[in-house]
Amino acid sequence: MKLGLRFRLIAFTFCLILTVGGGILGYAVYLGRDNIFAAFEREGKESAAAIAESVLNELYFFDLRGVAVRLAAARANTDIRRIDVTDLEGVVVAETGKGDSRLNHQLRGPLAAGMRSASTWLSISEGGFFHVAGPVSMPDGSRIGYLHVEFALDEPQARARHLAMGILLVTLVYLAVGGAMAAGISARFARPIVEMAHAAKQIGEGMLETRISIKRNDELGVLAQSINELAANRQKAEKALAERAEELKRSNRELEQFAYVASHDLQEPLRMITGYTQLLAKRYGDKLDQDANEYIDYAVEGAKRMQALIHDLLDYSRVGTRGKEFAPADCQAIVTETLRTLQPAIQESAATIAYDSLPTVMGEESQLLQLFQNLIGNAIKYRDSKPPVVQVSCKQEGGNWLFSVRDNGIGIDPKYAERIFVIFQRLHGRDQYAGTGIGLAVCKKIVERHGGKIWVESEPGKGATFYFTIPARVDDDEGSHLGH
Ligand SMILES: Nc1ncnc2c1ncn2[C@@H]1O[C@H](COP(=O)(O)OP(=O)(O)OP(=O)(O)O)[C@@H](O)[C@H]1O
Numbered sequence: 001m002k003l004g005l006r007f008r009l010i011a012f013t014f015c016l017i018l019t020v021g022g023g024i025l026g027y028a029v030y031l032g033r034d035n036i037f038a039a040f041e042r043e044g045k046e047s048a049a050a051i052a053e054s055v056l057n058e059l060y061f062f063d064l065r066g067v068a069v070r071l072a073a074a075r076a077n078t079d080i081r082r083i084d085v086t087d088l089e090g091v092v093v094a095e096t097g098k099g100d101s102r103l104n105h106q107l108r109g110p111l112a113a114g115m116r117s118a119s120t121w122l123s124i125s126e127g128g129f130f131h132v133a134g135p136v137s138m139p140d141g142s143r144i145g146y147l148h149v150e151f152a153l154d155e156p157q158a159r160a161r162h163l164a165m166g167i168l169l170v171t172l173v174y175l176a177v178g179g180a181m182a183a184g185i186s187a188r189f190a191r192p193i194v195e196m197a198h199a200a201k202q203i204g205e206g207m208l209e210t211r212i213s214i215k216r217n218d219e220l221g222v223l224a225q226s227i228n229e230l231a232a233n234r235q236k237a238e239k240a241l242a243e244r245a246e247e248l249k250r251s252n253r254e255l256e257q258f259a260y261v262a263s264h265d266l267q268e269p270l271r272m273i274t275g276y277t278q279l280l281a282k283r284y285g286d287k288l289d290q291d292a293n294e295y296i297d298y299a300v301e302g303a304k305r306m307q308a309l310i311h312d313l314l315d316y317s318r319v320g321t322r323g324k325e326f327a328p329a330d331c332q333a334i335v336t337e338t339l340r341t342l343q344p345a346i347q348e349s350a351a352t353i354a355y356d357s358l359p360t361v362m363g364e365e366s367q368l369l370q371l372f373q374n375l376i377g378n379a380i381k382y383r384d385s386k387p388p389v390v391q392v393s394c395k396q397e398g399g400n401w402l403f404s405v406r407d408n409g410i411g412i413d414p415k416y417a418e419r420i421f422v423i424f425q426r427l428h429g430r431d432q433y434a435g436t437g438i439g440l441a442v443c444k445k446i447v448e449r450h451g452g453k454i455w456v457e458s459e460p461g462k463g464a465t466f467y468f469t470i471p472a473r474v475d476d477d478e479g480s481h482l483g484h
């Protein structure tokens, strides 16, 4: 899983505090230690100079007892472990303290060598002790001997330890403050961002009632408010859309109902007109002249056409109002049945109709029958001089079955590709091709009722291919339900 914003912000803040603070602390430790030892060195050299001053007279007169007394007094300073006084050759003439107590030994080591050539006090830290050495000089500057003082480092080491403890304490406090700051930053910034991200995701997924409770005066507050407004606006828009869709559905239902009732009720008076004009022709035909008989024929013909139109209109309105529940419908069987119905037209036109294995879909069988009948019927009807060749195919595309009915007929100008699906829209006169112009409108309504789309691809003179989709059932795999 990816690391969350909160964790990353805490880690980042903590690292930042640790790096910067750690650097400063380290530097302070370095400086502090240096200071402690530098001060100790300075003080050491000062007390060595003071001791040299105090033994000057006694040494000058070579009063070694006096020197010893002075040295004993100097050892009141508890840091001093040992003092040696030497003559100009470096041979010890007086000494006090721990370590080698033989008189007449010679001071050795780099410090002893250096002290004779140097004009000031020298110091060296060695084996856990601190040594200072330098000349014992008369006021005129002439040397009469040398002094070596050895200090214990306990005191500066203790001070350095104290410093380290102090720094450790500061570090702990500092880490605690750092942690608190990181947590604070996280609570102040990361948590609201995480909350907003969560809410935005929910809103994106359609839970439009989600709101963010963050109220603050900075940009995060503005962001939270904007997300809330966005959700509220979408909620409002969605509600309006749902209302409009419901309204549309209702008015559509009303319209269908109206078309159904109107066409149903129109049939009755129309039947009367047809019946009585036919009666008129039969009873009084021989009493009327040629023209009158012709007019009666026109009237009968008009009434019959109107009856056909009303019949189709009824069909059309029934697609929506009289629809039954969907059930598995075997398209293979439906097409076979269609071809039986269309047998006279097929025979008359010498048409060849071929079809691939077709799937079983969820739908209303009688409507699918009507659909194939209209499409194949058109494919046969709108032929040119050659016998019609019609191919019905189907393949699965995404979540849909894509059906196609291809013919080799007169074709359609693409600019009429939309218009032909509108009720009563025809591209030909009745004398050219019979029909009322309702077939494709019914097809469109049926396909849409089944959750699909219908369209045509064609060029004049090159045949036409009508496509329509039907949603595949969830358990339909590629190719299953094909073939029998
Ligand atoms: N396969 C086709 N090839 C060429 N033109 C077609 C084809 N199918 C439909 N058309 C054109 O589309 C118009 C509308 O077709 P539609 O099926 O809706 O009505 P119709 O066939 O004229 O009448 P009905 O189907 O109601 O008897 C037709 O008049 C025709 O011009």
Ligand SMILES: [Mg+2]
Residues within 6 Å of the ligand: 374, 377, 378, 435, 439, 440
């Ligand atoms: Mg038709």
